[in-house]
Amino acid sequence: MGENKLCIGISACLLGEKVRYDGDHARDRYVTDVLGKFADFVPICPETECGLGIPREPIQLRGNTRSPRVIVISTGKDVTDKLKIWTQQKISNLQTENLSAFIFKSKSPSCGLSVDVFGTDGKPKPKKSPGIFAREFMNRLPDVPVEEERAFYDERSRERFISRIFTHQRWLSFKSKKPITRSDLEQFHNNHELLIMAHSEVARKKLTKLITQEPAVPPCELLHTYEVHLFKALTLLPTVKKHTRTLKYALKRLAKILEPAEKREILNIIENFSNGLLPIIMPLSVLRYLASKYQEPMLLKQIYLWPDPVELKLKYSI
Numbered sequence: 107m108g109e110n111k112l113c114i115g116i117s118a119c120l121l122g123e124k125v126r127y128d129g130d131h132a133r134d135r136y137v138t139d140v141l142g143k144f145a146d147f148v149p150i151c152p153e154t155e156c157g158l159g160i161p162r163e164p165i166q167l168r169g170n171t172r173s174p175r176v177i178v179i180s181t182g183k184d185v186t187d188k189l190k191i192w193t194q195q196k197i198s199n200l201q202t203e204n205l206s207a208f209i210f211k212s213k214s215p216s217c218g219l220s221v222d223v224f225g226t227d228g229k230p231k232p233k234k235s236p237g238i239f240a241r242e243f244m245n246r247l248p249d250v251p252v253e254e255e256r257a258f259y260d261e262r263s264r265e266r267f268i269s270r271i272f273t274h275q276r277w278l279s280f281k282s283k284k285p286i287t288r289s290d291l292e293q294f295h296n297n298h299e300l301l302i303m304a305h306s307e308v309a310r311k312k313l314t315k316l317i318t319q320e321p322a323v324p325p326c327e328l329l330h331t332y333e334v335h336l337f338k339a340l341t342l343l344p345t346v347k348k349h350t351r352t353l354k355y356a357l358k359r360l361a362k363i364l365e366p367a368e369k370r371e372i373l374n375i376i377e378n379f380s381n382g383l384l385p386i387i388m389p390l391s392v393l394r395y396l397a398s399k400y401q402e403p404m405l406l407k408q409i410y411l412w413p414d415p416v417e418l419k420l421k422y423s424i
């Protein structure tokens with residue numbers, strides 16, 4: 107794996123592997139052609155790898171949503187235990203892989219995040235549950251960002267997921283450098299402050315308080331608590347209002363050094379963004395330029411201003 111590449115677990119059919127029940131694949135072009143440039147994938151097909159074969163009879167979830175059974179539709183055969191035993195072992199192995207994220211195939215009784223659950227008689231019920239593999243993955247690896255491929259059809263959901271993936275990757279890299287001091291964590295937090303704020307101002311304040319509180323909590327406990335709150339915050343969708351507040355907060359750092367004309371211009375651009383007339387990329391680009399021009403140290407380190415690879419063409423959707 108390249109040193110800076112993401113390591114993403116993925117439902118194998120999304121990569122074009124012919125592992126679906128009918129022997130076909132479900133290749134997702136965004137995943138393979140765009141995200142693939144920045145990631146090494148760990149493909150997994152629970153149904154094939156647990157021994158259900160290719161092709162195989164379609165299965166569905168039946169029963170109660172907390173612990174549905176996996177039933178072969180045509181025969182009524184229960185294959186829950188087969189799938190669950192394999193899943194337990196596989197996820198134990200994945201816990202050592204340091205995955206940046208996992209992308210699941212939607213609607214699959216094994217891989218989907220929100221799948222139809224039928225009655226015990228096979229009749230439709232308006233109930234949903236994660237697939238068997240996806241549920242166990244989220245239970246045992248709760249901090250790994252997960253998403254279904256269909257989220258990529260919506261630009262804002264896609265951006266949020268990509269941002270979480272890259273932040274998780276930076277977090278893993280940060281945690282791998284030992285020993286980690288409180289001041290290291292403060293540095294990490296400071297660099298992500300605007301990014302967190304764009305997702306949740308409440309979370310930004312909470313995390314800032316956490317790392318500066320006295321008496322200090324033990325480092326391991328502090329890291330774990332910080333991680334949980336950070337990635338919970340990043341699941342929240344940034345909005346125009348949240349971005350506007352974040353941009354204005356960033357601008358305060360430059361308030362005393364900008365030329366009057368520069369200040370007017372950036373305020374005007376933020377206002378236009380706030381009114382839906384410009385995409386977020388515009389005020390971000392101008393702030394980036396001004397931060398570089400005046401070498402403003404806090405802004406120069408902000409992940410929010412220098413986010414994910416430009417080739418992913420993010421920050422146009424809002």
Ligand code: SF4
Pocket residue numbers: 117118119120125126127150151152153154211214216217
């Ligand atoms: S959705 Fe999951 S179980 Fe189904 S074919 Fe794709 S990888 Fe295999």
